[in-house]
Amino acid sequence: MRQRRSERPGFVRLTLGEIRVRAMIGDRRRGQLLIGPAVIPCALGAGGIVIDKREGDGGTPRGRFRLRGGAYRPDHLGIRPRTALPLRPTRQDDGWCDDRRDRRYNRPIRLPAPGISAEAMWRGDGLYDVVIDLDYNRAPIRKGRGSAIFLHVARDGYRPTEGCVALARADLLRLLRRLGPRTHLRIG
Known part of the structure; x- marks a missing residue:
């Protein structure tokens, strides 16, 4: 586990170079996020960890993915979470295109977007109170290979995600303090 100093002004805390996620033995929908000796429970996609990801497969x-930055819901959190990652406040019209027919596939969009399949980023259930964009299927974007793969807040009981990695809100907020632009998430 390599640690690096954050390059963001005002931050002197060491950021993590890499964090790992592995599936639980006996339940591929649940996982563990590993930071040195620390083990944090997490939810995975209903299809578990997959090598050949496809849109809608639940995997x-x-x-190994770079953390691109993300967003937080200011009306639920009150203040911007402490992190060296770039974070912006979520807006009510934020969405994410998951329509493989659209040129904006796997990119943020503004809602409403008539005739286009998109995920709302402003959610009432709290799952996206904090959301970090993983660098999955981003350069180049391959249509149909999966979109909106995030690190976000878990449902109660760590119920499965659509393909993301999800942590308890308190765990995610604590972890954010140690994440920076050079941190990578290794899944598998």
Whole structure:
């Protein structure tokens, strides 16, 4: 586990170089996020960790991903979470295109977007109170290979995600303090 100093002004805290996620033995929909000796429970996609990710398969993609930054819901959190990652406040019209027919596939969009399949980023259930964009299927974007793969807040009981990695809100907020632009998430 390599640690690096954050390059963001005002931050002197060491940021993590890599964090890992592995599936639980006996339940591929649940996982563990590993930071050195620390183990944090997490939810995975209903299809478990997959090598050949496809849109809508419920799988969490295997690989090593950069954390691109993300968003937080200011009316639920009150203040911006402490992190060296770039974070912006979510707006009510924020969405994420998951329509493989659209040129904006796997990119943020503004809602409403008539005739386009998109996920709302402003959610009432709290799952996206904090959301970090993983660098999955981003450069280049391959249509149909999966979109909106995030690190976000878990449902009660760590119920499965659509393919993301999800942590308890308190765990995610604590973890954010140690994440920076050079941190990678290794899944699998």
